[in-house]
Amino acid sequence: MIRKKFLIFSILFVVLILAPIVLNQYYNYLLKSRSTQESFQIFIIKPGQPIAQIAKNLEKAGLVKNALAFRLLVAQMGIAKNIQYGDFRLSPNKTSREIAQELTHGxxxxxxxxxEGMRVEQQADLIESKLKVSSNDKYQFDKKEYIKLAQEGYMFPDTYLIAKDAAAKDIVERLRQTFDEKVAKNLLVTSSGLSEDEIVILASLIEKEAKSDEERSTIAGILLNRVDVGMALEVDATVSYAKGYDSANNTWWIRSAASPAQTDYFYYLHDSKGQIHYAKTVEEHNKNIQDFL
Structure with a gap:
């Protein structure tokens, strides 16, 4: 009987006392550096990436010993919301705690x-808000210079990884290069006789005027019809564009501008439900106004 009680006591001692100690030691072991050698690599965290995926990627990259242990550490430190998006210069000779801290500011x-649809002034404000933060001691982005250098319609909308010390000129060049790469030159080869700049401007107008994919080419054709006969465009977006309020960066809009539909229409309007109504003459257009507006 005494032996049985002693055995039970021994088991409880191991389970309740020794097991937590062993587990804690193993946990601390998993948080140690994976290597004694300094070997830096670039580790990228994408926007919206959850901590679970970040931890898995760190383990896969050989930067931490165990993804689960890293997640527990981040929770213990209470820094999950402070982890930044971007790329980091990390080395496996750093402990998990050091790497976790680096991800919050490094x-x-x-x-x-x-x-899409941002004017260059809006782009400048957004870029400034992302780069001009207290943790960035390398900030040199000049918003006024960006607005001066950026060519409306050619600053391609996309997600970019931008260096903290990037100058306005560098960012403008990169966005323009992306435009050239993604807007294939054959999109700008057109039967309309328009130049590249004219296509981009026309695409800016279509972007604001068309409410569906089907309308783009037809509206492009209508606007060109007006130009051909010397009519005023009478498009709300022309006012915005003149003020620098539009950006025609979507390849769909540019494709429509480069390949406008052949049409006899000169007028169009959208009713309260967003349905478009075309007209060949001003009389037909006025009737559409009476019937649908």
């Missing part, structure tokens, strides 16, 4: 997403 570059 990004070399930052992710910047430029949505």
């Amino acid at each position: 990004a070399i570059d930052v992710w910047v997403t430029l949505p």
Whole structure:
């Protein structure tokens, strides 16, 4: 009986006392550096990437010993919301704690997403808000210079990894290069007789006027018809474009501008439901106004 009680006590002692100690030691072991050698590599965290995926990627890259242990450490430190997006210069000779701390402030570059339809002034404000942060002691982006150098319509909307010390000139050149790469030159070969700049401007107008894919080419044809006969464009977007309020960076808009539909229409309007109505004459257009507006 005594032996049985002693055995039970021994088991409880191991389970309740020794097991947590062993587990804690193993946990601490998993948080140690994977290597004694300094060997830096670039580690990228994409926008919206969850901590679970970040931890897996760190383990896969050979930067931490165990993804789960790293996740537990981040939770213990309470820094999950402070981890930045961007790329980091990390080495496996750093402990998991050191790497976790580095991810909260050590990004070399930052992710910047430029949505479609932004004017260059809006792009400049967004880029400034991403780069001009207290943790960036390398900031040198000049918003006024960006607005001066950026060519409206050619600053391609996309998600970019931008260096913290990037100058306005460098960013403008990169966005223009992306435009040249993604807007294939054959998109700008057109039967309309328009130059590249004219196509980009026309695409800017279509972007604001068309409400569906089907309308783009027809509206492009209508606007060109007006130009051919010397009519005023009478498009709300022309006012915005003149003020620098539009950006025609979407290849779909450019394709429509480069290949406008052959049409006899000169007028169009959208009713309250967004349905478009075309007209060949001003009389037909006025009737559409009475019927649908």
